Amino acid sequence: MPGYYIWTVGCQMNKAESERIGSYLEQLGYQPRESAGEADLVVVNSCVVRQSAESRVVHKLDALRSLKNSCREVTVAVTGCLVDSNVDLLRQSFPHVDHFFKPGELPRWVAPQGTETVPALPRHPSASTFVPIIQGCNNFCSYCIVPYRRDREKSRPMAEVVCEVNELVRRGVKEVILLGQNVDSYGHDLPGSPDLADLLAELDGTDGLARVRFLTSHPKDMSLKLIEAVARLGKVCEDISLPVQSGDDEILKAMRRGYTVEHYRQLIAGIRRRIPGIALSTDVIVGFPAETEQQFEGTVSLLSELRFDTVHVAAYSPRPGTFAAREFRDDVPRAVKRERLNRIEQLQKKVVAEINARLLGRTVEVLVEGKKKGKWQGRTRGGKLVFFSSDGDLPGQVVNVSIEKTGPWSLQGSIESRNVNLDKEEKWGTVSR
Ligand code: SF4
Numbered sequence: 001m002p003g004y005y006i007w008t009v010g011c012q013m014n015k016a017e018s019e020r021i022g023s024y025l026e027q028l029g030y031q032p033r034e035s036a037g038e039a040d041l042v043v044v045n046s047c048v049v050r051q052s053a054e055s056r057v058v059h060k061l062d063a064l065r066s067l068k069n070s071c072r073e074v075t076v077a078v079t080g081c082l083v084d085s086n087v088d089l090l091r092q093s094f095p096h097v098d099h100f101f102k103p104g105e106l107p108r109w110v111a112p113q114g115t116e117t118v119p120a121l122p123r124h125p126s127a128s129t130f131v132p133i134i135q136g137c138n139n140f141c142s143y144c145i146v147p148y149r150r151d152r153e154k155s156r157p158m159a160e161v162v163c164e165v166n167e168l169v170r171r172g173v174k175e176v177i178l179l180g181q182n183v184d185s186y187g188h189d190l191p192g193s194p195d196l197a198d199l200l201a202e203l204d205g206t207d208g209l210a211r212v213r214f215l216t217s218h219p220k221d222m223s224l225k226l227i228e229a230v231a232r233l234g235k236v237c238e239d240i241s242l243p244v245q246s247g248d249d250e251i252l253k254a255m256r257r258g259y260t261v262e263h264y265r266q267l268i269a270g271i272r273r274r275i276p277g278i279a280l281s282t283d284v285i286v287g288f289p290a291e292t293e294q295q296f297e298g299t300v301s302l303l304s305e306l307r308f309d310t311v312h313v314a315a316y317s318p319r320p321g322t323f324a325a326r327e328f329r330d331d332v333p334r335a336v337k338r339e340r341l342n343r344i345e346q347l348q349k350k351v352v353a354e355i356n357a358r359l360l361g362r363t364v365e366v367l368v369e370g371k372k373k374g375k376w377q378g379r380t381r382g383g384k385l386v387f388f389s390s391d392g393d394l395p396g397q398v399v400n401v402s403i404e405k406t407g408p409w410s411l412q413g414s415i416e417s418r419n420v421n422l423d424k425e426e427k428w429g430t431v432s433r
Contacts, residue, residue, distance in 0.1 A: 001029060001030070001031045002029065002030050002031070002040040002041065003030060003031050003032070003033035003038055003039045003040050003041070004022070004025045004030045004031070004032060004033065004039050004040070004041040004042070004043065005032070005033045005034075005035060005036045005038070005039035005041075005042050005043070006018045006021060006022055006042075006043045006044075006045060007036065007042070007043070007044050007045065007060055008045040009045070009046060009047045009053055009056055009057060009060075009080075010045070010046070010047025010049065010053055010080060010081070011047065011049070012130050012177070012179055012215060013103075013130075013132060013179050013180075013181065014045050014046075014047060014080055014081075014103075015130065016130035016131070016132050016179055017045060017079070017080075017103065017104060017132070018043075018045045019123065019129075019130070020106070020121070021043055021045070021079070021106060021107060022123055023121055023123045024106045024107070025041070025107070025110065026123055028110060028111055028115065030110075032123075036064060036067055036074075037067065039074065040073070040074060040075065041074070041075045041077065041107075041110065042064060042067070042074060042075070042076050042077070043077045043078075043079065043107065044057065044060055044061060044064070044076070044077070044078045044079070044080070045079050045080045046078060046079070046080035046081060046082035046083070047080055047081050047082075048080075048081045048082050048145055048149070048319065049081060049144070049145060049146065049319070050314060050317050050319075051317035051318075051319075052317070054082070057080075057082055061076075061078070061094050061096075061097065064076050064096065064097075065096050068096040069096075075098045075099070076096060076097050076098055076099075077097065077098060077099040077100070077101065077107055078090070078094070078097050078099070078100050078101075079100070079101045079102065079103055079105065079107075080103050081103055081145060081146065081149040081150065082149075083100045083101065083102055083103065083149070084148060084149055084321075087100045103135075103149060103150050104132075104135045104150065121164065121167060121168065121171075125168055125171050125172065125173045126173075126369060126370070127172070127173065127174045127175060127367055127368065127369050127370075127395060127396040128173070128174065128175040128176075128177065128211075128367065128369060128379070129168055129173045129175070129176055129177070130176075130177050130179050131161065131164060131165060131168070131176045131177065131178055131179065132156070132178075132179045132180065133155065133156050133161050133178045133179065133180055133183065133186055133196075133199065133214075134153055134154065134155045134156070134180035134181070134182070134183060134185060134186045134187075135150055135151070135153070135154045135180070135181070136150040136151045136152050136153045136154055136181065137150065137152075137153060137181040137182050137185075138152050138153050138182070138185065139182060139218065139256075139258070140256060140323070141245075141255055141256050141257055142254060142255050142256040142322060142323040142324040142327075142328075143255060143285065143288065143316065143318075143319065143322055143323075143324040143325075144319070144322060145319040145321060145322055146181050148321050148322070150181065153180075153182065153185050153188070153189060154189065155185075155186050155187050155188070155189050155190050157190060158187070158190065158194050158198070158199055158202065161178075161199060161203075162199075162202055162203065162206075165203055165206055165209065166206060169206055169207070169208040169209050170208075172396055173209075174208075174209065174210040174211065174367055174396050174398065175209075175210060175211035175212070175213065175367055176203070176209065176211075176212055176213075177212075177213045177214070177215060178196075178199070178212065178213070178214040178215070179214075179215055180214075180215075180216070181216065182216070182217075182218050182221065183196060183214045183215060183216060183217060184196055184217045184218050184221035184222050184223070184226065185218070185221055186199060187199065195223070195225065195226070196214060196226055196229075197223070197225045197226045197228070197229035200212060200214070200226075200229045200230075200233055200236050201229060201233060203235070204233040204234060204235045204236060206235075209235060210235065210367060210398050211235055211236075211237050211367060211381065212233075212235050212236050212237065213236075213237045213239055213383075215241050216241045216242075216243060216283075217240055217241060217242045217243075218242075218243075219242055219243075219244065219257070219258075219259045219263065219264050219267055220257070220258040220259045220263075222240075222242065222267060222271075224270075227270065227271055227274055227275070228274070230275060230278075231274050231275045237279075237381040237382070237383070238275050238277050238278045238279060238381055238382060239278070239279045239281075239381060239382050239383050240271065240278060240279070240280055240281075241280075241281045241282070241283075242264075242267070242268070242280060242281070242282055243282055243283035243284075243312075244261075244264050244282045244283070244284065244302065245257055245283060245284060245285050246284065246285065246288065246291075246295070246298070246299055247261055247295075247298040247299035247300070247301060247302030247303070248261065248291075248295035248296075248298040248299065249261055250295065251288050251291055251295055254288065254289070254290070254324070254328065255285075255288065255324075256323070261298070261302060264302075265302075265305075265306070268280065268306055277382070278382075279309040279310075279380075279381075279382030279383055279384070280306075280308050280309055280310075281308055281309055281310035281311070281312070281383075282303075282306075282308050282310070282311055282312070283311075283312045283313075283314070284299060284303070284311060284312070284313045284314070284344060285313075285314055285315075285316050286299070286313060286314070286315055286316065286337055286340035286341050286344065287315050287316045287332035287336060287337030287340060287341075288316045288324075288332070289316070289324060289328035289329055289330055289331055289332070290328065290329075290331060290332075291316075291332055296340050299344070300343065300344065300347060303344065303347060303348065303351070304347065304351070307351050307354075307355065308348070308351070308352075309352060309355060309382060309383070309384070310348075310352070310383070311344060311348040313341050313344045313345060313348075314341075315334075315337035315338065315340075315341050316330070316332070316337065317330075318330045349408045350408075352408045352409075353406075353407065353408040356384065356406040356407065356408065356411060357406050359384075359403045359406055359411060360403055360404070360405075360406050361402070361403065361404075362402075362403050363400050363401065363402050363403075363416060364380045364381075364384075364386065364400070364401055364403060364411075364413075365380060365381055365398060365399075365400060366378040366379065366380055366386045366388075366398070366399055366400070366401045367379055367396075367397075367398050368394040368395055368396065368397050368398075368399060369395065370395055372387070374389075375387040375388060375389055376388055376389070376390055376394055376415075378399075378401075380411075384410070384411055385409065385410040385411065386401055386403070386410065386411045386412070386413060387410060387411070387412050387413075388401050388412065388413050388414055388415050389414070389415075390415045392415075399415050399416075399417075400415070400416040400417055401413040401414065401415055401416065402414050402416050
């Protein structure tokens with residue numbers, strides 16, 4: 001039996017796509033292997049969103065050169081955001097790579113001609129599984145390479161997504177995380193223009209499914225209808241990822257984000273008014289070209305004011321081909337970027353420790369994902385990691401856990417009862433900020 005190995009770097013979209021590639025290969029008779037050295041087919045699923053990710057990909061491809069030169073026959077393929085339309089240039093840089101295929105595609109060249117395969121679902125789905133619903137992005141934020149590598153937005157038909165979720169539930173999945181680079185845009189390119197709120201309402205009726213989440217939203221595209229759907233639908237978790245990127249209007253304009261700090265602030269206020277227990281996460285870029293100390297302070301002060309559950313922070317790195325790389329000088333010194341990044345990390349550690357501390361003594365609903373170091377681990381509806389002990393066989397179960405210890409990165413507690421009868425508002429585990 002031929003073997004395959006997939007090396008993945010980057011976002012959840014890449015992880016979901018690697019799952020699908022693996023599933024597709026298994027339908028064709030391939031078996032998973034633990035390392036590239038044992039595989040007949042090695043797939044590198046790449047990311048170039050930041051310089052650090054791109055460097056890791058290049059390092060990995062260089063390391064595969066010796067494998068390719070060994071006497072064993074091995075096929076090397078590359079997908080993900082490294083693969084742009086200029087494949088010839090990639091072939092020159094990495095002559096040992098046999099195939100380049102675009103992100104979101106399957107390695108169909110592996111299949112013998114005429115082979116019919118069913119759609120590739122995750123092979124051994126865990127309790128919580130990603131489901132891509134829209135590919136690409138139409139936004140062209142000035143720093144971002146995604147629209148150039150994943151093309152314009154393309155939604156999957158709603159019936160196809162619903163059918164896939166039903167099949168996943170049949171295989172034991174309890175939570176689906178709907179994925180898109182700009183998930184709020186879902187459906188505008190489909191007949192009848194259904195939107196994400198319509199899809200959530202449809203999935204909310206799926207028997208056996210416990211939870212639905214979605215990633216990643218865009219502040220200029222988040223509608224009242226969507227906020228209402230999150231508030232109203234029982235299975236939709238109170239958990240929204242809404243990247244702000246900067247707390248300064250000039251920088252937001254240079255980033256071409258399409259909103260102001262005040263618009264963002266009002267949006268968060270509106271969401272919190274309607275869903276008081278909402279868990280909010282955001283993304284921030286520090287050291288964007290010409291970002292002054294004062295502009296950076298604007299970001300710090302916005303984060304202190306809005307108090308997110310999670311902040312993903314990255315230092316700006318120019319991505320060749322983007323507007324920002326072409327038009328702006330990357331003039332914030334590396335040491336300054338690092339210092340700004342550290343400041344935000346320290347601030348967020350403090351904020352989230354305080355938010356989590358307010359869950360002490362509360363009962364939260366946890367979807368059990370597995371065991372780690374002898375303890376069960378799972379997530380609350382707000383995405384917080386919880387550890388607890390129990391003799392039961394719990395993977396995939398939704399349990400109530402009383403929180404006894406909190407920290408910035410996780411919570412610990414005791415299982416209360418397996419009967420989940422908290423109403424939606426109680427399930428939020430509402431905490432004041
Ligand atoms: S919304 Fe902006 S940052 Fe997000 S994928 Fe699209 S272009 Fe990139």
